[in-house]
Amino acid sequence: MAKDQLTPSRPDAFAALPRFSQDPAELELVRTDRSGFVPPTLPDGVVQAESVQDVVETLRVANRHRLPVVPRGAGTGLAAGASARAGEIVLDVHQMNRVLHIDPVEQTAVVEPGVLNAELNAAAAEHGLFYAPDPASTAICSIGGNIATNAGGMRCAKYGVTRESVLGLKVVLADGQVLVTGAGTIKAVTGYDLNALFIGSEGTLGVVVEATLRLRPVPVATATAAAYFDDVESAAAAAAAVVAARATPSVLELVDGPTLGAIDAATGTRHRSRGEAFLLIQTDGFGAAIERDVVLGAIEPFTRAVQLPADEAATAALLQARRDAIPSLERLGRTSIGDVGVPRKRLAEMVAGIQRISQETGVRIFTIAHAADGNLHPIIVADPDEPITTGAPKEALGRMFELARTLGGTLTGEHGIGLLKQDWVEAELGGLSRELQHRIKQALDPLGILNPGKAI
């Protein structure tokens, strides 16, 4: 431990803690997330918490000495919500990664925050159950991070976001006190909805150390289709037609032509030869096949070709193609993954607007979208040595936020604000909302030690 790296104001504060390190190699690993944002300095130290008690002790020390703490899960965030710099200590909970309990009858799971989304789903699958929120990063993102950002994924339009799957939380507050929220029941309205307050608060109100989650039965049947289009506007219009046809697909994912090309290049598939845009459609439940046919009927006027997978392997390959989108783009350069949301009927306008912004700013932007809930991920790709969060990319980002707002939407559907989107929050929320949020922050973390500068 290189204690001399600490500033004079906090020389010995954390040194007594177990699992505290100032090894620069370790600090490098917890410096930022997958947003493309790199803080100018390293954090002062990191605590690798292995238990609730570790979290409690860390926050007690931090609270006593007014030291800022950056909670961290798997570090897969896309908004610099877990980025840390000099003057800050990282509280890393990724090693608290046990599935504590699965109740197959009640269809609930109790997990520690470091459990990966895919690990929970694997454990649930043994009981014929699944955990609905499924970010594209399911294999590498943690439940704690999912809760911190109110993460979504591909199945939200049908099954809701993280908030709808969290029944209760155990949270360590800024002063080290341990709070239990929620109840062990599907419905509970005793007092204010503290669950929802912590969900999506990006570690600024407390550190989640345990979660009781709702699982759901694996659908008895699933039906999948891939549709290809001449252009992305047609695909967006088709997605709107699905909603208008009163279908509720569990998956309705849009991928534009350039992204298809990147997936093909990275994985050897040939999607782009079939069209300049792609919709991945999945229905599930007792009427899955019937509902798929309704969806296909709705999109028929817009499509160039439709492909029905012949077997489970072909179905898995289609889902994997969508999951390969971001890794494939990351091979092309530095990426910054946008997360705007618009009313579903404005999807085609937003898609067209993104193309226009790309042309006008000279910034390469690839678009994928959770089409059934109007949540788009425009992905900026820059050269490896170009800045991704300043200059032209930032200009493009800002214009996309503005367009989303103009269309009645939001600057973030599921990734959060972090540090990256601070400049645009006021325009979306307005001054009064921000003021209230700061009052709530003040009520829960009066010294302001939890993840300062993030979220609100």
Add this chain to the structure above:
Amino acid sequence: MAKDQLTPSRPDAFAALPRFSQDPAELELVRTDRSGFVPPTLPDGVVQAESVQDVVETLRVANRHRLPVVPRGAGTGLAAGASARAGEIVLDVHQMNRVLHIDPVEQTAVVEPGVLNAELNAAAAEHGLFYAPDPASTAICSIGGNIATNAGGMRCAKYGVTRESVLGLKVVLADGQVLVTGAGTIKAVTGYDLNALFIGSEGTLGVVVEATLRLRPVPVATATAAAYFDDVESAAAAAAAVVAARATPSVLELVDGPTLGAIDAATGTRHRSRGEAFLLIQTDGFGAAIERDVVLGAIEPFTRAVQLPADEAATAALLQARRDAIPSLERLGRTSIGDVGVPRKRLAEMVAGIQRISQETGVRIFTIAHAADGNLHPIIVADPDEPITTGAPKEALGRMFELARTLGGTLTGEHGIGLLKQDWVEAELGGLSRELQHRIKQALDPLGILNPGKAI
């Protein structure tokens, strides 16, 4: 206006407001809700708000003079959340009752708080849509009250509670400022979840004056069944078997024998001749008929008889029987409607425990339940001249709350705390949670003028 009824501290504060009244006959109408609780005194006055501006002006006056205000919708609450007494002014918004906009493409509605739940559903139905939360009181309860209590109903296990259907709110804060929360999109995570904070806060944090709600497509198909059982424990066990069979019925309502008898007596039906307990089952969606058969297979070992309605009229009659439960019991005496929730697999234990508590306290308790989410409504019926919120009824209520907690449950699944359940909140939430809730209240309503003594 009888100004002399005001206490000296607030003689003229509200007199200048339009639509302010101190007519005792009007005050009598806004004195309490349907909980059975009658405040010892009348409130000092009532404002019949007709616009956002009326609400703003009322709260500005109240804030300036530190006068407590009790927001009120349709007055159908079951926890004395809208009860008001001397020293308090009622702010009644039931006349703000316009459906401002329905967007059939985006599947959203914008409404004023006084719109009745059933009115919204009728307006949505014209576009092939419905609003999912459906309290039994749908015909008489208002959206504002639904939001204040995070109301549920029969369809929650499949479609979620009010919180899952609210996209955005317009709220007048304690000081008269107008806050807009949420976004016009299905997903949005910019800042803290203020929507969820106001939903279920029972008018203690602000007064909702407009709501943007999510509608859903009316299911393409619905399948209904009624199952009769030898006893209520068998019906509860059957309900647990439905969950275990991985079905997701849209309706799974349990009614016990004595309640069936009351319904029969009030409406001329003959349900109780078929069994001592009843499950109303409805599945919906593209596979509705298939799913109903799965449900019937799961409950077959427990049933005495199953009835499939022959046509729409017969289906409507079964649904109406369940809706008739509470009005039928209200004919027997004064009612106090409980609202405990337990983990779904504990339903049979809770039902048996309620029967035991009834026997031991000598209090008549009838039980209906939203079985798919473990939410029971044990209904205490007392003689018209007996107290319903003190004495033996209160003893029985307290013991039911305690039992629910022992089983891992909650004292309220969807009705809220109001005044009625204040004595038991601490035991469920614990001191730290309550303290946090009071800090949040303090942050939003520093003078404590909004619905004092309720909810938290």
